[in-house]
Amino acid sequence: MIGSGLCLDDGKDADSGKMDATCMAATGSDAVPMGFLINREGIISYLGNPIDLTDAVIESVLNDKFDLKAARAAYLDRREKHKQILKLQNEVEGAAAGKRWAEAEKLMDQIQKLTPADDLDSFLVDRLTLKLNARDFGAAEKFAAELAAKVQDKSRILDGIAWTIAIS
Numbered sequence: 001m002i003g004s005g006l007c008l009d010d011g012k013d014a015d016s017g018k019m020d021a022t023c024m025a026a027t028g029s030d031a032v033p034m035g036f037l038i039n040r041e042g043i044i045s046y047l048g049n050p051i052d053l054t055d056a057v058i059e060s061v062l063n064d065k066f067d068l069k070a071a072r073a074a075y076l077d078r079r080e081k082h083k084q085i086l087k088l089q090n091e092v093e094g095a096a097a098g099k100r101w102a103e104a105e106k107l108m109d110q111i112q113k114l115t116p117a118d119d120l121d122s123f124l125v126d127r128l129t130l131k132l133n134a135r136d137f138g139a140a141e142k143f144a145a146e147l148a149a150k151v152q153d154k155s156r157i158l159d160g161i162a163w164t165i166a167i168s
Contacts, residue, residue, distance in 0.1 A: 028079060037061055043068065047075055052118070081114045088114075092130070101134040121151050125160040132168035 035050030037058065045061045045068060046053055060066040088111045095104035108127055115123045124147050131140035144161055151157040 039066070039068075040064070045071065078116060081116070085111050085114050096130065096133060099134075101130075101136070104130055104134075121147075121154060121157045122160065125157065125164055128161065129164050129168070132164065 029047065031049070033050055035046065035048060035053050036044055037046035037053060039045040039061050045066050046057055057066070088107050092104050092107045092111070095101075095107060108130060112120070112123060112127075124143075128140060128144055128147065131143055144165065148158060148161055151161075
């Protein structure tokens with residue numbers, strides 16, 4: 001593994017610190033944790049969850065083989081979809097609060113279409129939560145079993161399923 005740095009923004013200079021102003025706000029990011037990989041020219045080549053930053057991406061940036069244009073387009077597309085997802089999630093919350101479960105499920109269908117493939121398993125745990133909140137235990141049990149079988153090698157998702165069931 002290649003060594004890396006860690007930035008901590010203490011915010012002593014203002015309500016938000018320099019990292020927030022120079023990196024987070026400048027890139028339109030609000031997710032935490034957020035990883036930045038800067039290439040040799042000082043350009044952000046990777047912006048995303050540090051857990052998704054692979055050695056292959058790091059090596060391609062170091063060897064000047066990283067497709068910055070494609071990465072930028074993918075990032076902007078993902079960010080736009082994320083905005084749409086947030087709006088739909090607020091609508092799901094309203095529908096669920098009003099116990100309009102069918103409406104909430106239809107909204108979840110829309111969210112699922114917008115959700116990137118690498119985030120889909122986590123989203124499906126949210127779908128399970130909705131089924132449990134609707135007290136549709138038969139559907140929730142079936143959905144949880146299908147999801148668990150699909151993600152049996154993904155401990156983080158299995159943990160999410162278990163905790164979702166345990167706290168419902």
